[in-house]
Amino acid sequence: MKIQRDLDETKIILHKTIDSVLQRGERLDSLVEKSSDLSVASQ
Template identity: 65%
Template sequence: MRVQRELDETKIVLHKTIESVLERNVKLEDLVMKSEGLSSQSKLFYKQAKKQNSCCLVM
């Protein structure tokens, strides 16, 4: 009985740990997607700012 109870408790802890890892993975994937979007936006901003600055230097 004691061993079975400990096994059941271990199983519960293991399931919670697996769920936590899966949730963390989803959050990490979301963070990666957001950072890729931010990187693209910052590159676009840099190009546009560079164009604007070169335009002003000509005047």
């Protein structure tokens, strides 16, 4: 059925989007940590 196929495709896209958001969050956390380390080191 077309509806089921569309739902399956939407689920795949959502999973990829969620994975991307989580990876971006990890990179942001890493940047915040590095920035904090630089701030401490500069004092």
